[in-house]
Amino acid sequence: MHAPLRTRRPTARSRASPTFPPTRPSCRRSSRFWLRGPSSVKKRLDVLLVERGLAETRAQAQALVLAGRVRGHTKPGTQVDDATELELETPPPYVSRGGEKLAHALDAFGVDPGGRDCLDIGASTGGFTDVLLQRGAARVAAVDVGYGQLHEKLRADPRVVVLERTNARELRELPFAPGLLVCDVSFISVRLVLPPALALARDDWEAVVLVKPQFEAGRRDVGKGGVVRDVGVRRRVVREAAAAALAWEAETVGVVDSGLPGPKGNREVFLHLVHRAHPQLPDDIDERVAAEVS
Secondary structure, eight states: OOOOOOOOOOOHHHHSOOOOSOOOOSOHHHHHHHHHOOOOOEEEHHHHHHHTTSOSSHHHHHHHHHTTOBTTOOOTTOEEETTOOOOBSSOOSSSSTHHHHHHHHHHHHTOOOTTOEEEEETOTTOHHHHHHHHTTOSEEEEEOSSSSOSOHHHHTOTTEEEEOSOOGGGOOOOSSOOSEEEEOOSSSOHHHHHHHHHTTSOTTOEEEEEEOHHHHSOGGGOOGGGOOOOHHHHHHHHHHHHHHGGGGTEEEEEEEEOSSOOTTSOOOEEEEEEEOSSOOOOTTHHHHHHHHOO
16 A cells, blocks of 8 residues: 655745746836826927817917917917817807907998908908908908918909008009908008008098007007007007098097907007098097097
């Protein structure tokens, strides 16, 4: 009779996994990188909006942010993660933010561009021109001292006459006599660009003019960053523009805030001018200006 086969109970050391050869991470740095995950890529918000196809240009992207159209963001230059979700509140109605300003003014003044020949002084991207066309303008002459700025959809519209590299201050002729003039110029006063254009307009013309205090006030009145913060200065330059219009046989019949601040925060104001053989400054012009400039 054979003796039962005996086996030795494994010890704690024998149960453990072999420790030979000893191992250790060959690269501690790469191990830490894996635990943390790849570093995120940061981009400017306006750049990311263009890359995502939510804006056609950085200028348009910046305008969307400043207009409050990009949910959760207020500054175009903010550095955001490349994977950040971006959402537009509503699609922009016009090719530039300026269009919303003019639409606001036309509504406030009760001005209808429908069926009329119009002149856009300082057209730039074409926000004002876009509004005029969407509201039924017959033709629009888009004047700008720059080149290649007008949006391609407006450039291709047969109702638009593009007058690029044209200084409105030296305007001598137009393809037609406009009945409605709109004006949005920068780095020059409206008092310098309007007289030549009005001389080429119909006898029954009217104009909707954006007065920008930063380009109407003297240099000493413009604060840091090109912003006019003194309400007294803003009111003064608007009144001065209305008074200067008398020399052009233009009478101010309306004053309204633009509804949106300029890119740097300047508060801008529209004047509604109409042709009068003997224009007068309204008796309540100061009250009208004070009501819209605050």
